[in-house]
Amino acid sequence: MTLALTAGAVRPRRNYRRRRIWGEVGALSFAVLLLIWTLTPIYNIIAVALEPHGDVFTNDIFPKNPSLESFWIVITQGYWYLEYFWRQFENSIYIGVATVFFTLAIGSLASFAIGRMRIRYGWLVSNAALLTYVIPASFLAIPFYRIMGFYGLSNNLWSVIAAEVTFATPYAIFIFQQYAVSIPIELDEAARIDGASPAQVYFRIYLPLMAPALVAVGTYALLLAWNEYLYQFLLLSSKKSMTVPVALAQFLNSDEAPWNYMMATAIVYALPPVAIYYAFRGRMTAGLTMGGVKG
Amino acid sequence: MADVQALRPSGPFSHLAVARAPVHRSKWRLGLQGSEFTWAIAFIIPYAALFLAFVAYPVLYGLWLGRDPALYFELMSEPIYQRTVVNTIIYLAIGVNLKMFGALLLSGFFMRRGWWVKGLLLIYVLPWAVPALPSFISIHWMLNGQWGLINNVIWQLFGVDGPGWLETSRALALGSVIWSHIWKWMPFWTVILLAGRMAIPQELYEAADVDGATGLKRFTYVSFPLLANLYLVCTLLSTLFTLGDFNSVFFVSGGGPALSTHVLATLGIRDAFEVARPDLGVAVVMSALPLMIPLVILLMRKLHTTEVTL
Numbered sequence: 365m366t367l368a369l370t371a372g373a374v375r376p377r378r379n380y381r382r383r384r385i386w387g388e389v390g391a392l393s394f395a396v397l398l399l400i401w402t403l404t405p406i407y408n409i410i411a412v413a414l415e416p417h418g419d420v421f422t423n424d425i426f427p428k429n430p431s432l433e434s435f436w437i438v439i440t441q442g443y444w445y446l447e448y449f450w451r452q453f454e455n456s457i458y459i460g461v462a463t464v465f466f467t468l469a470i471g472s473l474a475s476f477a478i479g480r481m482r483i484r485y486g487w488l489v490s491n492a493a494l495l496t497y498v499i500p501a502s503f504l505a506i507p508f509y510r511i512m513g514f515y516g517l518s519n520n521l522w523s524v525i526a527a528e529v530t531f532a533t534p535y536a537i538f539i540f541q542q543y544a545v546s547i548p549i550e551l552d553e554a555a556r557i558d559g560a561s562p563a564q565v566y567f568r569i570y571l572p573l574m575a576p577a578l579v580a581v582g583t584y585a586l587l588l589a590w591n592e593y594l595y596q597f598l599l600l601s602s603k604k605s606m607t608v609p610v611a612l613a614q615f616l617n618s619d620e621a622p623w624n625y626m627m628a629t630a631i632v633y634a635l636p637p638v639a640i641y642y643a644f645r646g647r648m649t650a651g652l653t654m655g656g657v658k659g
Numbered sequence: 660m661a662d663v664q665a666l667r668p669s670g671p672f673s674h675l676a677v678a679r680a681p682v683h684r685s686k687w688r689l690g691l692q693g694s695e696f697t698w699a700i701a702f703i704i705p706y707a708a709l710f711l712a713f714v715a716y717p718v719l720y721g722l723w724l725g726r727d728p729a730l731y732f733e734l735m736s737e738p739i740y741q742r743t744v745v746n747t748i749i750y751l752a753i754g755v756n757l758k759m760f761g762a763l764l765l766s767g768f769f770m771r772r773g774w775w776v777k778g779l780l781l782i783y784v785l786p787w788a789v790p791a792l793p794s795f796i797s798i799h800w801m802l803n804g805q806w807g808l809i810n811n812v813i814w815q816l817f818g819v820d821g822p823g824w825l826e827t828s829r830a831l832a833l834g835s836v837i838w839s840h841i842w843k844w845m846p847f848w849t850v851i852l853l854a855g856r857m858a859i860p861q862e863l864y865e866a867a868d869v870d871g872a873t874g875l876k877r878f879t880y881v882s883f884p885l886l887a888n889l890y891l892v893c894t895l896l897s898t899l900f901t902l903g904d905f906n907s908v909f910f911v912s913g914g915g916p917a918l919s920t921h922v923l924a925t926l927g928i929r930d931a932f933e934v935a936r937p938d939l940g941v942a943v944v945m946s947a948l949p950l951m952i953p954l955v956i957l958l959m960r961k962l963h964t965t966e967v968t969l
Contacts, residue, residue, distance in 0.1 A: 391768070391771060391776075392775075394768070395775070395776075395779050398765075398779065398783060399779070399782065401842070402782060402783050402785060402786060402842075402846075403782070403785075404801070404808070405786070405794050405797045405798050405801060405839075405842065406785060406786075406789065406794070406797070407808075408797045408798075408800065408801040408808045409793060409794070409797040411808070412797070412800065420806070421805075421806050422806070423806070423811045423814060423815075424811065425808065425811050425812055425815060469705070470705040470706050470709060471706070473702040473703070473705055473706070474702065474703055474705070474706035476702055477699045477700075477702035477703040478703070481695070481698070481699045481702070483699040483700070483702075483703060486703075489703060489706065489707065489710075491959075492710055492714075493706070493710075494959060494962065495955070495959070496710070496714050498896065498899050498954075498955050498958055498959070499899075499903075499951075499955070500899060500900065500902055500903015500904075500924065501903060502903045502904075502905040502924045502927075502928070503903055503924065503927070503944045503947070504714075504717050504718065504721065505927075505928060505931075506721065506724070506927065506928070506931045506937050506940045506941050506944070507717040507718070507720040507721035507724060507941065508713070508717045509931075510720065510724075510937065511713075511716055511717050511720060515712075526709075526712075526713055527713070529709065530709060530710075530713040530714060533706060533709060537706070561694075561698070562695060562698035562699070562702070563698065566702070587790075590790055591790045591791050591792075593791070593792050593905075593906055594905050594906075594928070598928075598932070609790070609792045612792060612793070612796065613792065613796075613910070616796070616799075623800055626796060627793075627796075627797065627800075630792070630793030630796060630797065631793070633790065633792075633793060634789050634790050634793045637788065637789075637790055638785075638788045638789060641788040642781075642788065645784075
């Protein structure tokens with residue numbers, strides 16, 4: 365009697381355990397597929413970058429004689445397509461930093477006026493921003509290019525900065541407004557009663573309390589400027605004013621594209637944003653999930 | 660009257676403000692006076708100037724460039740343009756839906772517990788973290804018919820020559836472009852939907868468990884109804900972003916073979932800068948408006964009426 369009882373109790377547990385093990389095996393094999401899916405193009409970048417110049421046009425899956433030669437060529441600018449590599453890298457950084465600064469400044473000022481000071485017709489401004497946010501940037505490229513000519517900014521880094529700030533600020537306003545809701549407006553009021561001017565409230569209360577949102581949006585703006593290609597390609601034409609992605613795409617036009625140098629350039633170019641992304645990942649995800657989203 | 664005006668909720672996020680604002684009145688809520696008004700104007704001017712100079716002016720200028728109806732008749736009779744429209748529709752219909760549905764399923768997978776799932780998520784978001792251009796150039800080379808990694812693998816495994824993915828047929832090239840787009844952007848939407856799933860209170864699942872809902876039922880009766888709105892907003896946004904996606908098409912297939920895989924975003928740039936017909940390029944982009952305007956209106960409404968705590 366007792367034996368039958370225990371046997372009956374054990375079997376479902378064993379079934380449950382077996383099912384769990386199979387579930388885990390299934391999940392693990394799915395994970396392997398997902399890894400292959402994700403890493404194939406990235407593996408390709410690294411593998412090609414490690415191939416010496418003569419080995420690119422072979423049928424190897426793994427580089428036969430891996431070497432760091434192409435990285436050395438990139439760092440020392442030892443190929444005619446790469447003669448201004450560091451200059452172009454500087455341009456990318458310059459554009460990125462300026463974009464972050466202006467996006468944060470303009471976005472936070474506007475969100476302060478709309479959300480905290482409740483300026484009349486503020487809704488008009490936030491709707492305009494929202495509209496800009498959902499319109500694809502590439503659709504505005506043609507008139508934008510012409511207009512930069514009118515402004516006398518063609519082949520000037522500032523034209524690119526203007527474009528990136530234009531497309532990053534709506535997201536900034538969107539996020540700042542949502543985040544600011546969590547900061548009690550009583551703080552502003554207390555400061556106002558103590559005689560602080562709006563500028564003081566903005567600098568002493570609003571900005572410090574907005575720090576997490578500023579970090580999230582700043583990371584977003586930097587990655588946007590670093591990722592963007594179309595406007596940089598259209599607006600920058602000389603080799604010295606180009607950014608790295610534009611130069612990278614120029615490689616494609618040469619007859620015998622030096623794929624290993626291109627991939628090494630791509631890796632050097634991709635490292636900063638990947639590092640920044642993983643450093644601020646938590647903050648950024650919080651920002652993205654807080655409000656709207658933008659690729 | 661002015662006070663009432665200032666108190667009235669305004670703007671897309673006003674529902675939040677209304678929910679929070681206590682009833683008592685104090686200085687700023689009574690509207691702005693004197694120097695405060697000047698300050699507020701000064702704070703808004705940088706954005707207003709940016710918007711007028713770099714959004715309003717280009718939009719109006721674009722509308723003016725594409726004002727001639729003859730341009731649209733010219734486009735309609737062009738076979739390349741007709742194919743481009745079909746490509747755009749295929750790209751949106753397949754690309755967006757596969758990506759979003761995959762993201763929905765994967766966000767469920769990443770809810771699993773365990774250290775290796777967390778590690779996998781870190782690797783899985785890599786395509787999103789790596790800048791677009793290096794990845795797309797890599798995919799372009801990877802799909803090369805003669806020397807690319809994919810065909811090398813096919814040769815090593817099966818001993819047959821793989822197809823020229825980008826060089827031979829429109830279907831393969833368009834498929835490759837759609838695949839690259841999904842590869843690049845699915846992680847991003849997975850993260851968003853994952854956050855949405857995490858926001859669902861655990862008690863709901865426990866209650867469903869007690870009621871005997873397991874597996875698929877848990878998803879159809881608990882998760883999905885709660886995620887539906889988020890899923891819809893994300894799909895709309897993603898459709899608009901995909902419509903304007905230039906990089907995946909331009910760098911993976913380059914519109915080839917024989918201009919057969921262009922989408923509106925890349926054909927517009929081609930007409931404006933390679934063919935040197937900016938008015939025609941603008942017309943190409945403008946012809947997306949009949950699709951864009953309803954999407955934008957729907958999305959703006961959704962963002963207004965629902966709390967988009969994604």
